[in-house]
Amino acid sequence: MTKPKVAFYWCASCGGCEEAVVDLAEDVLAVVDVVEIAFWPVALDFKVSDVEALADGELAASFINGAIRTSEQREMAELLRRKSAVVVAFGACAWLGGIPGLANLSSRESILELVYRGSPSTPDGDGVRPREETDVPEGRLRLPHFEETVHTLDQVVDVDYYLPGCPPPVELIRSAVTALVEGQLPEKGSVLAPDVALCAECPRVKTKPADLRVTEFRRPHEMIAEPETCLLAQGLVCLGPATRSGCGAPCIAANMPCTGCMGPTSRVVDYGAKALSAIASLVAAEEEDAVGEVLRRLVDPVGTFYRYSLPASLLHRRVERETAASRGGAEG
Amino acid sequence: MSEPRFEPRIVAFFCTWCTYTAADLAGISRMQYAPNVRAIRLMCSGRVDPQFVLAAFRDGADGVLIGGCHPGDCHYQQGNYNALRRFELLRLMLSDFGIEEGRLRLEWISAAEGDKVQRVCNEMTEQVRALGPLRLVRGPRRRPRGTSGQAEAERGPGAVEEAELAPVLEMGGREAR
Numbered sequence: 001m002t003k004p005k006v007a008f009y010w011c012a013s014c015g016g017c018e019e020a021v022v023d024l025a026e027d028v029l030a031v032v033d034v035v036e037i038a039f040w041p042v043a044l045d046f047k048v049s050d051v052e053a054l055a056d057g058e059l060a061a062s063f064i065n066g067a068i069r070t071s072e073q074r075e076m077a078e079l080l081r082r083k084s085a086v087v088v089a090f091g092a093c094a095w096l097g098g099i100p101g102l103a104n105l106s107s108r109e110s111i112l113e114l115v116y117r118g119s120p121s122t123p124d125g126d127g128v129r130p131r132e133e134t135d136v137p138e139g140r141l142r143l144p145h146f147e148e149t150v151h152t153l154d155q156v157v158d159v160d161y162y163l164p165g166c167p168p169p170v171e172l173i174r175s176a177v178t179a180l181v182e183g184q185l186p187e188k189g190s191v192l193a194p195d196v197a198l199c200a201e202c203p204r205v206k207t208k209p210a211d212l213r214v215t216e217f218r219r220p221h222e223m224i225a226e227p228e229t230c231l232l233a234q235g236l237v238c239l240g241p242a243t244r245s246g247c248g249a250p251c252i253a254a255n256m257p258c259t260g261c262m263g264p265t266s267r268v269v270d271y272g273a274k275a276l277s278a279i280a281s282l283v284a285a286e287e288e289d290a291v292g293e294v295l296r297r298l299v300d301p302v303g304t305f306y307r308y309s310l311p312a313s314l315l316h317r318r319v320e321r322e323t324a325a326s327r328g329g330a331e332g
Numbered sequence: 333m334s335e336p337r338f339e340p341r342i343v344a345f346f347c348t349w350c351t352y353t354a355a356d357l358a359g360i361s362r363m364q365y366a367p368n369v370r371a372i373r374l375m376c377s378g379r380v381d382p383q384f385v386l387a388a389f390r391d392g393a394d395g396v397l398i399g400g401c402h403p404g405d406c407h408y409q410q411g412n413y414n415a416l417r418r419f420e421l422l423r424l425m426l427s428d429f430g431i432e433e434g435r436l437r438l439e440w441i442s443a444a445e446g447d448k449v450q451r452v453c454n455e456m457t458e459q460v461r462a463l464g465p466l467r468l469v470r471g472p473r474r475r476p477r478g479t480s481g482q483a484e485a486e487r488g489p490g491a492v493e494e495a496e497l498a499p500v501l502e503m504g505g506r507e508a509r
Binding site for chain 1: 381382383385386387389390403413414416417418420421422424425428429430431466467468469
């Protein structure tokens with residue numbers, strides 16, 4: 001019997017998702033027993049032409065991690081989509097945009113300007129930027145196009161399943177692969193994780209007051225948190241109430257608040273808005289000024305609430321004033 | 333020929349007990365005010381999920397107005413306080429998104445204050461008119477299931493797209509607390 005073929009690919013992400021596959025440790029052998037890895041550039045020597053040579057739909061599944069920022073990532077996502085029966089958005093970046101998605105707070109131009117000219121570690125030079133095409137004696141060299149914004153995988157290609165997390169917990173990877181091999185996958189579009197908030201599986205939930213009120217928000221470096229009490233009750237911004245469970249709460253176990261990498265539950269459209277709502281409602285103050293004072297202690301609200309999901313959010317990115325201000329343009 | 337005056341679109345979420353009743357009163361009393369405000373009646377200003385505000389901006393609103401009962405007057409005791417808390421944080425966050433402060437406003441308007449509805453709607457319409465259109469660069473939509481993986485063209489700044497209503501209002505909106 002031929003084993004089902006699978007592919008792994010890495011787009012705009014840190015590589016931690018690839019590490020998560022390796023974290024399967026000896027279980028990766030069990031995976032290799034039941035599937036054939038047809039493409040995994042980070043670990044095995046494959047070329048794009050190997051994928052191109054496959055028949056459409058020949059891959060049983062592609063696990064794609066990372067957001068989409070460049071033309072190369074877009075092309076690979078499209079190629080793997082064509083060749084795969086099932087595409088799994090692997091990890092927070094592929095599902096929601098992830099940390100690289102925070103680049104949507106800056107314009108493409110300001111990013112290139114900083115990286116190639118403004119950054120203190122960039123030597124004063126001629127401000128040369130990489131070109132997409134360069135002619136050399138050996139021929140024409142090409143670099144991928146750096147797109148205007150960061151996209152989630154499903155904003156670029158059709159996605160069948162989502163594995164949440166930064167990176168996805170090993171347990172969830174294992175059960176996803178098992179479900180795939182056994183043909184037990186749920187309804188298309190499902191997130192392959194429990195559909196309840198992290199508080200439901202948090203070991204500290206018993207210490208969460210029924211009517212939790214926060215008088216002052218504090219940041220992890222400003223205090224040593226008491227190791228068994230609900231972190232929200234201690235004034236830390238823990239996003240457990242708004243975040244999907246399934247991670248086993250390792251951050252909580254390390255005495256650090258949840259930052260929301262597992263994304264929203266299925267009832268939520270915009271993770272950041274919901275997380276903001278959950279946290280804001282905890283403020284004890286009732287007067288406008290007092291409420292504002294407590295909330296201004298929350299440094300960087302976008303980075304706090306949309307840390308992993310800005311490209312998937314309703315607003316998608318920061319409004320660019322220089323273009324938005326050019327009123328009376330092409331369309332009215 | 334002069335350019336037509338920009339008419340902002342303002343979505344207003346009014347609580348049924350106070351502000352919506354006040355808007356009714358303004359109507360019955362024949363008070364005239366800017367027609368730019370589209371009122372949506374909710375049971376309580378505390379029901380205004382920040383997702384609703386973002387969805388309004390995403391789908392073409394230039395401003396969003398939230399109206400609720402005065403502090404201490406909430407029909408449900410606490411709803412307007414929660415509205416205030418979410419509004420304050422949302423306002424801080426929207427500035428990081430490059431959305432000007434004047435585009436989101438919270439007002440306490442009791443059922444007797446039809447004149448305040450008139451004044452606030454007029455004021456906000458002029459304020460948002462001065463700011464100009466919001467012109468969000470719309471994010472690409474999650475593609476409908478079963479479509480091919482063809483490249484979606486990069487949206488140009490201010491590209492006008494067919495509005496697709498996010499299923500935000502259909503959601504249970506259950507607060508995960």
